[in-house]
Amino acid sequence: MxxxxxxxxxxxxxxxxxxxxxxxxxxxxxxxxxxxxxxxxxxxxxxxxxxxxxxxxxxxxxxxxxxxxxxxxxxxxxxxxxxxxxxxxxxxxxxxxxxxxxxxxxxxxxxxxxxxxxxxxxxxxxxxxxxxxxxxxxxxxxxxxxLEPLSVGIAAAQKAQLTVGDKVLIAGAGPIGLVLVQVAAAYGATEIVVSDLDAARLALAEQLGATASYDPRRGEQPEEPRFDVFFDASGAAPAVVAGIRALAPLGRAVLVGMGADDYALPISTIQNRELLVTGVFRYANTWPTAIGLVQSGAVNxxxxxxxxxxxxxxxxxxxxxxxxxxxxxxxxxxxx
Ligand SMILES: NC(=O)c1ccc[n+]([C@@H]2O[C@H](COP(=O)([O-])OP(=O)(O)OC[C@H]3O[C@@H](n4cnc5c(N)ncnc54)[C@H](O)[C@@H]3O)[C@@H](O)[C@H]2O)c1
Ligand SMILES: [Zn+2]
Missing domain, CATH: 3.90.180.10 (Medium-chain alcohol dehydrogenases, catalytic domain)
Structure with a gap:
């Protein structure tokens, strides 16, 4: 061969x-x-x-x-x-x-x-x-x-215990961020806000179900901490810190993006709001869900x-x- x-x-x-x-x-x-x-x-x-x-x-x-x-x-x-x-x-x-x-x-x-x-x-x-x-x-x-990158998004959604009515913030609108937008919509999130540095990627995120989008370099990030779930799909440390700070009490952060091995996190925010912060390593048992989401038209x-x-x-x-x-x-x- x-x-x-x-x-x-x-x-x-x-x-x-x-x-x-x-x-x-x-x-x-x-x-x-x-x-x-x-x-x-x-x-x-x-x-x-x-x-x-x-x-x-x-x-x-x-x-x-x-x-x-x-x-x-x-x-x-x-x-x-x-x-x-x-x-x-x-x-x-x-x-x-x-x-x-x-x-x-x-x-x-x-x-x-x-x-x-x-x-x-x-x-x-x-x-x-x-x-x-x-x-x-x-x-x-x-x-x-x-279905492989979609599985990464599904595994992240499961880790976040994403559920109906959640307000979701996603950093990064590459392939992983864009499947996360669609997965969040399929799980019933009612607000899906996406950040990226590229205008075309943000436009596609909105086309695929994001309710709002912004470029963090323009200082447009959400002021009040009101999100239930934050997904990092950028690997950028500043985006991770801003995302954790944007979580409401008992919010969940799932760090999917891979960037530097070590960086500082806002620990007092994590403590005072009892946030859950976790990583995700690929996926297990996600293919049946991934196939169903594509077959039903929920994910493109x-x-x-x-x-x-x-x-x-x-x-x-x-x-x-x-x-x-x-x-x-x-x-x-x-x-x-
Ligand atoms: N944990 C896992 O198992 C797993 C699996 C697959 C991919 N990943 C990681 O997920 C990440 C996303 O993958 P991808 O294929 O979509 O990559 P990608 O590089 O296409 O997307 C990353 C996006 O983040 C944006 N970005 C950069 N800095 C930003 C910032 N400060 N704020 C907001 N957005 C910013 C970029 O413009 C880009 O569009 C990568 O880091 C990848 O390594 C992890
Ligand atoms: Zn891959």
């Missing part, structure tokens, strides 16, 4: 590789569409994220969909031919975290495109069959791939797609990703 490989010198090359073997409980998926994520761009530009370093050639891409073309011995062979969205993780199912339902927190988990594990910018990938989620025929390949993922690239064009897809105009580039391994 063909795969786009990132070398330790941070060059992208097309390699001919053997199709991955199909273990007993796995399926082999012919990849149709893969979203480019900020983490892919980061590995390509800097060769590392925290302790994960590109030390050997690896394949990027973890937001993937495709069609099952082979099944391991323990998998129902009738699944061959199914269109699926891939949940790109491989936890040890007997870890304490997995047994308690939090398999995303298994310290020995393998995750696509996190060194040294290969991702999905390739013609075929293998995945445990339970993480190849069947999608309805009405769902596009791109939307099926983007196709609107996030900016461009489509073949395996030969992964460099272009990564070079143009992350600009204000580009929300989500997609890599289509089957594109001629």
């Amino acid at each position: 063909r795969a786009s490989v990132l070398t330790p010198a941070l060059e992208l090359v097309i390699e001919q590789r053997p199709v991955p073997p199909v273990a007993t409980n796995d399926v082999l998926v012919q990849v149709s569409s893969v979203g480019v994520c900020g983490s892919d761009v980061h590995y390509y530009r800097h060769g590392r994220i925290a302790d994960f370093v590109v030390e050997q050639p690896m394949v990027l891409g973890h937001e993937a969909a495709g069609r099952i073309v082979a099944a391991g011995e323990a998998v129902d062979p009738r699944r061959i031919g199914e269109r699926v969205s891939i949940e790109p993780q491989r936890p040890r199912l007997d870890s304490a975290q997995s047994l308690s339902g939090h398999y995303n927190l298994d310290p020995d988990i393998e995750f696509y495109a996190t060194p040294p594990i290969d991702g999905a910018f390739a013609e075929y990938v293998s995945i445990p069959s339970v993480f190849a989620h069947r999608i309805p025929e009405s769902m596009s390949d791109d939307a099926a791939a983007l 993922l196709d609107v996030l797609v900016s461009g489509r690239f073949g395996l030969d064009q992964v460099k272009e897809a990564l070079d143009t990703a992350g600009s204000a105009e580009v929300l989500k580039n997609m890599v289509l391994p089957g594109l001629a």
Whole structure:
């Protein structure tokens, strides 16, 4: 098969590789569409994220969909031919975290495109069959791939115990902020305020359900602390501090964005208002909800797609990703 490989010198090359073997409980998926994520761009530009370093050639891409073309011995062979969205993780199912339902927190988990594990910018990938989620025929390949970032938003909403009537503040209107807007609306939030530095992204946030938006550089942030939930999807320390300060007593803050490892938080505000502040690490058990939200029309993922690239064009897809105009580039391994 063909795969786009990132070398330790941070060059992208097309390699001919053997199709991955199909273990007993796995399926082999012919990849149709893969979203480019900020983490892919980061590995390509800097060769590392925290302790994960590109030390050997690896394949990027973890937001993937495709069609099952082979099944391991323990998998129902009738699944061959199914269109699926891939949940790109491989936890040890007997870890304490997995047994308690939090398999995303298994310290020995393998995750696509996190060194040294290969991702999905390739013609075929293998995945445990339970993480190849069947999608309805009405769902596009791109939307099926983007159930992955949607899952991040759903996991954050669950952490925040988001509920009907909540007033929600979201910092950042990139792909994660924009799925959070839609998830918040689907959960019944009655006020959804979004901040970003880019006017076009703020306009899209309003189109997708935000009730108001602002650019923090214009000093327009909310004065009174009245929000029930704050999501950070920016990774920007000033946005996190302002977001926590904007919470009403008993408010919940979920820090999704990744920025500096350490920075100062307004502790007395957290104490005096009894705020809950937590992080979220990817997701567990979110795909059924994600599929339902897209199928019902509550969440539109196709609107996030900016461009489509073949395996030969992964460099272009990564070079143009992350600009204000580009929300989500997609890599289509089957594109001629
Ligand atoms: N915790 C997890 O499991 C998880 C999973 C996926 C992504 N993430 C993180 O979530 C974040 C969002 O992902 P994305 O793909 O949408 O990234 P993105 O870079 O496209 O979006 C971030 C947005 O934040 C905006 N921003 C920057 N500074 C700001 C400020 N001071 N106030 C308001 N907005 C500001 C940017 O203009 C940009 O639109 C990233 O940090 C990413 O690493 C975390
Ligand atoms: Zn991602």
